Amino acid sequence: MVAQGVLSRVMDALDLETFLVCSSEEEGKELAIRLMKSLGFQDVDLVFIRFGGPGARIRVRAYIYRPGQDYAWVRQIDDGEKRG
Amino acid sequence: MAFERRKILLVPLDPVHDIGLKMIRRGLEQAGHQTMLLPPDLPPEEIVSIMGKEHPDHVMISRTLGYGVGEVLGRFVDLADAAGLRDKTALVVGGMAVRPELAAELGFDAGFGPGTSVEEVVAFVEGRPYQPDLAGAKKQKKDITAGYAYEYRHAGIGNLLEKIVTNILTWSEGKISPGILRSRLRDESWDVESFRQGKVSREFSEAYAQLCDPVPQAFHRKGEVHPKTRRQTDQEIARLEDYLTKTKSRMTVSKVQHVEGQPKVFIQYGTGCPFMDIAHIKVCEAWGADGVVHFDPSWGARTEGFIGGFLTHQEDGSVVTPENLSWIKAALEASTLWQVRAHRGLNTAETVVLAGKLGADLTKINIAYGSLAAGTDPARLTVDGIEAIRMAVKYKLPFDVVTNEELAGVPAHKAFAGMLIVTALGRRLGARPILQPLFSYSPEVMIGGQMINNYIDFNAAKIEALRSIIDAPLWPGAPIGFLTQTEDRVQSSMTTSLHAALAASLRVDAISIASSDEAYSGGPIIAASRVDTLQAVAEGFRFFGEGRITPTVHAQQWADEMVDKIEAVLKEVAQSPTFVEALYAGLLGSKEEGAYPGRGGRGTVTEK
Ligand code: B12
Numbered sequence: 001m002v003a004q005g006v007l008s009r010v011m012d013a014l015d016l017e018t019f020l021v022c023s024s025e026e027e028g029k030e031l032a033i034r035l036m037k038s039l040g041f042q043d044v045d046l047v048f049i050r051f052g053g054p055g056a057r058i059r060v061r062a063y064i065y066r067p068g069q070d071y072a073w074v075r076q077i078d079d080g081e082k083r084g
Numbered sequence: 085m086a087f088e089r090r091k092i093l094l095v096p097l098d099p100v101h102d103i104g105l106k107m108i109r110r111g112l113e114q115a116g117h118q119t120m121l122l123p124p125d126l127p128p129e130e131i132v133s134i135m136g137k138e139h140p141d142h143v144m145i146s147r148t149l150g151y152g153v154g155e156v157l158g159r160f161v162d163l164a165d166a167a168g169l170r171d172k173t174a175l176v177v178g179g180m181a182v183r184p185e186l187a188a189e190l191g192f193d194a195g196f197g198p199g200t201s202v203e204e205v206v207a208f209v210e211g212r213p214y215q216p217d218l219a220g221a222k223k224q225k226k227d228i229t230a231g232y233a234y235e236y237r238h239a240g241i242g243n244l245l246e247k248i249v250t251n252i253l254t255w256s257e258g259k260i261s262p263g264i265l266r267s268r269l270r271d272e273s274w275d276v277e278s279f280r281q282g283k284v285s286r287e288f289s290e291a292y293a294q295l296c297d298p299v300p301q302a303f304h305r306k307g308e309v310h311p312k313t314r315r316q317t318d319q320e321i322a323r324l325e326d327y328l329t330k331t332k333s334r335m336t337v338s339k340v341q342h343v344e345g346q347p348k349v350f351i352q353y354g355t356g357c358p359f360m361d362i363a364h365i366k367v368c369e370a371w372g373a374d375g376v377v378h379f380d381p382s383w384g385a386r387t388e389g390f391i392g393g394f395l396t397h398q399e400d401g402s403v404v405t406p407e408n409l410s411w412i413k414a415a416l417e418a419s420t421l422w423q424v425r426a427h428r429g430l431n432t433a434e435t436v437v438l439a440g441k442l443g444a445d446l447t448k449i450n451i452a453y454g455s456l457a458a459g460t461d462p463a464r465l466t467v468d469g470i471e472a473i474r475m476a477v478k479y480k481l482p483f484d485v486v487t488n489e490e491l492a493g494v495p496a497h498k499a500f501a502g503m504l505i506v507t508a509l510g511r512r513l514g515a516r517p518i519l520q521p522l523f524s525y526s527p528e529v530m531i532g533g534q535m536i537n538n539y540i541d542f543n544a545a546k547i548e549a550l551r552s553i554i555d556a557p558l559w560p561g562a563p564i565g566f567l568t569q570t571e572d573r574v575q576s577s578m579t580t581s582l583h584a585a586l587a588a589s590l591r592v593d594a595i596s597i598a599s600s601d602e603a604y605s606g607g608p609i610i611a612a613s614r615v616d617t618l619q620a621v622a623e624g625f626r627f628f629g630e631g632r633i634t635p636t637v638h639a640q641q642w643a644d645e646m647v648d649k650i651e652a653v654l655k656e657v658a659q660s661p662t663f664v665e666a667l668y669a670g671l672l673g674s675k676e677e678g679a680y681p682g683r684g685g686r687g688t689v690t691e692k
Contacts, residue, residue, distance in 0.1 A: 011363055012608045021464035045606040046344040059573060060553040067608050068398040071408075 005063045008072035010064040021055040028056030036062050050074065090117045090209055091142035095131055104179055108144065111202035112209065128160040132167050139172065140325050142209060145192075146179040153181045154190065161191045178205070211648030223337050223374070225445065228348055228593040229482045229516040229557045234507075238553045244654040245508035252509060252663045254469050258692045259683065262295045262388050263468040266678050267433035267475060269295070276441045279406055292547065294391030303391040313397040316359065321394065322684065328415055329541025331366050336418055340372035340618060342625040348594040348623060349586050350423065352563065355608050356406045357396040362415040367611045371618040372688040375421030375446075377562075377596060378412065380404045381567040384683050385429025385458065390438070400608075400679025404435065409442045421445045426472055427486060428458035430685045433471035435643040446518075447476055447483045448509075452502025452672050456679035457489040464685035468504065473513050482516035491566065493527040493678030496546060497649035503670040504650065505678035507556060511547030518522060518593070519556045521546040523583050527678070534642065538578075539568060541587060545642035547590045552647055562588050563598035573600040573616055580619035586597075588625055589633040597621055 003010070016036065022028045024070050028049050036044040041062035046060040094109050096102035102124050109119045120138065135143060145160065147153055164170060175186050178196035187195020194208065207214040207612035236242025273288050293304040300309040309315060310690065316324070340349045351373045353361045365376050381401030394407040402408060409424065414420055422687060423446035426435035432454065436447050451469035455462035468664060476483050485506045487499035503519060510517035523543045529535040534542040547558060564583040569576040577600045587595045601609040660666035673679030 011367070012360065013612075013649045014609075015612065038578070046600075047604050047606065048573070050572065059571075061607070061610075062609055065360075066398060067355035067360040068396045070320070071359070071363075074327045 003072055006044050007064055011073065012060075012067075013061050013063045014041070015059055017057075017059045019057055022051070023054060025051035027050060028053060032058045032060040036060050049068050061078055073074075087116065090141045092117055092119045092142045092144060092209065093135060093136070093138055094119055094121045094144045094146070095126070096122070096148075097126075097128070097131070097160060098146065098148050098179070099125050102146065103363065103649070104148070105144070105146040106351070108146075108178075108202055108205050109518075111206050113634065115206045115210070117209065120425075128156070130162050131160065132163045132169065135164065135169050135173065136167060136298075137588060141172075141448040142174045142176055144205075145175070145177040147182055148180045150181040154186065156409050157186075158190050159194075164362065165191075167561045172689075176208070185674070194303065196225050196445070201381050222604050223339065223417075224440050224652050225419055226348060226374070227482070228421075228559065230509045230520060232516075232557050233555050234511045234517075235555045236553065236653075237551075237555060240555050241504070241654060243645075244658050245504055246507055248276055248654065249508045249512050251658075253470070255664070256470050257664050259467045259689050260692050261467055261683070261689050262372055262431050263430050263464070263688075264471045266292065266295045266389060266431070267437050267471055269470075270434050270437045271478075273476065274441070280410070283366070289313035291388065297387050299387060300389035300391050303393070304389075306363070307576050309393055309395060310391055310397075310403070313350075313391075313393075313395040313403055313434060314400060316394045316396055320359065321639060324362070324411070328362065333369065335366065335417060337369050337419060338372045340374070340622045340625060343629050346664070347584070347592050347593065348421065349584070349618070350375040350421070350559075350561075350594060350596040351595060351599075351614060351618070352376050352377045352379050354381075354401045356381070356399050356402055358394065358402050359396065360608075361412060363610075365412070365415060365420075369417050369420055370616050371615050372622060373420070373618060375423060375594070376416070377423040378402065378404070378409070378425060378450075380425070384431065385454075385460065388430050388559070388685070389505045390431060390434065404431070404438070404534075406438065406682050407546045409438065409444075413443050423447060423484075427446070428454035428465075429460055430468070432460075432465065432468045433475055435510075436472045436475040436479065436481060440481055444481060447471060447472075447478065449479045449506065449517075450484055450485045450487070450503065451506050452499070452667065453489045453508075455485055455667055456502070456673045457492045459682035460684045461686040461688075462486050462681050463664045463689045465682075466664055466667075467689055468685075470509065470513075473506075473510050476510075477514045482518055482557075483510070484518040484520040484561070485510075486520045486562055487522055488562075489679055490522050490524065490526045490528065491674050492673070494544075494673035495528045496521070496675065497646050498653055498677070499600075499669075500546075500550065500646070500671050501650050501653040504553065504654070504661070505657070505672075507554065514559075518559045519550050519554075520559050521550060522562070522566055523560045523564040523587065523595075523624035525568045526566070534638070538636070539565075540585070540633060542642060543583070543586060543640040544590060544639040545646060546642035547592065548639060549646040549650070552643070553650070557594075558590075558592040559594040559596070560592055561596035563596045563602065565598065569598060569600075569602040571604045573613065576600040576602055577616045580617045584621040585624035586633055588628060589631075 041061040174193045180198045204214045289304040362540040424439035424444045425448040426432045427448040455465040485503045507517040568579045599613040601613040657666040
């Protein structure tokens, strides 16, 4: 998947942080990954989760570019500027 | 143009908030304007009536609360319109709740959001264009070894170290290795100017290939790159050039330090892709990093010889090639210190030469660590390490002596004994070594309990102990806070910041810091996480300034114990037939303590 539009300007990865209402850490993990997949991200991983009473504090990550890939932000900067 | 004194009415159209407006008032008065500040919470009708009486040139409204903003401000503009006050008076609005678009929509003459500087407002009132100071912080490269005389403060330990150094130098006389031969070939026959012009010397390539393992051999004879890597394409290179030119043109560097003398801050890069490394380095420079450290892949230390090419790969660590290093060097700001690590493997000596020729400022060498915890044969790394130190002298590269064997479980005093031996060797050969104790929650303290109460005492003890032995620069690392970080970015940034504050309090010369991804191993470190810890460290430095953290009584007690134990270890090493045998005997870290004499390059040391 080549990143499109604004997403292609993300230098490497997009982190999403929030608090999910859930009943266990397992459920929180599953919800966090599902949340990212439902937003259309493929290369996703849970960076951090801590569950307690009402739910889980999470940080979940989608890599837009891993090192060694073709980073579209270089081209995007070109496209964004008028060339004579 | 003559100065025109303006009459300005300042109005907090907010229940309470008026600090921003007071700041602006002070700026306007200092610039010579006449101001009048109304109290908060006046009804718009009253404000308009005051305007009618005072006839100010400008009315400056401030709004902080984000509730009902459009309504309140809109009503005020309507009333001012109805009273016919708009012709002679400019209506300006600003504050935390204001966005310029909203101000324009409501019919204000101008709008200023949060973070507006007082100078900008004064310039606006005076009808001048505002020119922010884009130059940023002025930074200069600092020699972190300046001012150290390397005098022994502990005579007993000094004598032992000198004796050990003499033994090592005598033992190593006449010994040679493929690594030494390559470093001399690179030193004598590899011309950096020709390399920059793209000229390949066949003679050098063939002579070099003969001293290498098969993978570098295939590169130098047939141009094949390492199977795990790929060359950057011409198109990628053209884009990188373009990206660099544009980024550099708008680069400003900032400072992490709040007061003079706080430690220089290094970050470590090595995403596997030199292009991504450059992108990260530029981010770190903009956020205040003073120096950057090149991390190569682990196989780099186990292979005899370097390959070449502008190479990327998808594993941790960026390959050391002349091209990769040159690109990184070209990307650095003039003020950024650049360290290329040589310390642990079969290319230790040659790395120093390459780094020196390509303009590095610092390198890293430690014979004890490299042979006890990084897989290289003790005899091989001893002869190569001496060569590396000589090359560091020749290329004027100070080097740190890292003590990562502590992470394997070697107690601090043994790791320090090894570090001090290499430091003394450097001192004898005319080098500028830098002590690198870890600030870490090491296996030793996990078992021994020295950090049950706090992370301060044992780290402070390390600095105290080393300072009482030798007058040498100190650069805790690498990174500080090893094994105290978790995947939680707040916790991770916080522990880095506090360890940095401790380092500053102990008045050390430099620190290496991690990103907030330090304890995350599911993927590469990302740029945003580098920003996290740089910001956190800056905040720690801001908070403490010249203030100090006070260790408990344990610190001094542990420091004294450490010094005694270091002396005892050095006595044993001095009595050992050779330094290499001392390494094998576990005097500087035993198998039980997690140190295993390495095998890389075993049997490759020969007599000349
Ligand atoms: C100080 C403060 C107070 C003080 C105010 C003292 C005073 N005399 O001003 C006190 C303690 C009284 C206070 C009270 C309240 N506060 Co208060 N307060 C703050 C605080 C900490 C700082 C605001 C500030 O002064 N910043 C510093 C100045 C220099 O910045 P500034 O105002 O943005 O000004 C700059 C620019 O905006 C611009 N500017 C400002 N005005 C203008 C005007 C013009 C014409 C121009 C050109 C430029 C310009 O230039 C300035 C220089 O850069 C903020 C939180 C924060 N950390 O920001 C909360 C904050 C503003 N407060 C808040 C709230 C909610 C309140 C209360 C309503 C809480 C409550 N329910 O009790 C009460 C008010 C109660 C009441 N009576 O109505 C919220 C607002 C949230 C929102 N969405 O609106 C904030 C953001 C805190 C929060 N996150 O909850 N507060």
